[in-house]
Amino acid sequence: MHILVVDDSRAMRMIVIRTLRQAGFEGHQISEAADGREAFEAVKDTGPDLVLSDWNMPNMTGIELLSALRRSGDQTPFGFVTSEGSAEMREWAERAGALFLIAKPFNPDTFRDALLPVMA
Numbered sequence: 001m002h003i004l005v006v007d008d009s010r011a012m013r014m015i016v017i018r019t020l021r022q023a024g025f026e027g028h029q030i031s032e033a034a035d036g037r038e039a040f041e042a043v044k045d046t047g048p049d050l051v052l053s054d055w056n057m058p059n060m061t062g063i064e065l066l067s068a069l070r071r072s073g074d075q076t077p078f079g080f081v082t083s084e085g086s087a088e089m090r091e092w093a094e095r096a097g098a099l100f101l102i103a104k105p106f107n108p109d110t111f112r113d114a115l116l117p118v119m120a
Contacts, residue, residue, distance in 0.1 A: 001119060002046065006039040006053040006062065016081055018050060023108035025115065031075040036060025040068055043076055050118060055082035056088070064086070066096045077118050081106065
């Protein structure tokens, strides 16, 4: 499985990747994008099996990325890993087509719980 990790913070991308590995997803191909615009192109070019995206990023936010992908007909499974996890944001994410929203701080169990149903 190919997972695209999208976050404007390189440090946070590394934390997400490390947590994926700790959660038992170390055997998967993982690539990175620094913002939604870069991620949109990466999805079109490489066709990942799952996108894990931050919400707040410059150039194109995570919700804008998800909306642009869906408008283009792309149905790649998509989840958020973000610092905000309000009920309103979760509802907005779900309406836009996200499968889950993992709020920071997170741990390997949080990732397992969110990702196992998607990756099964």
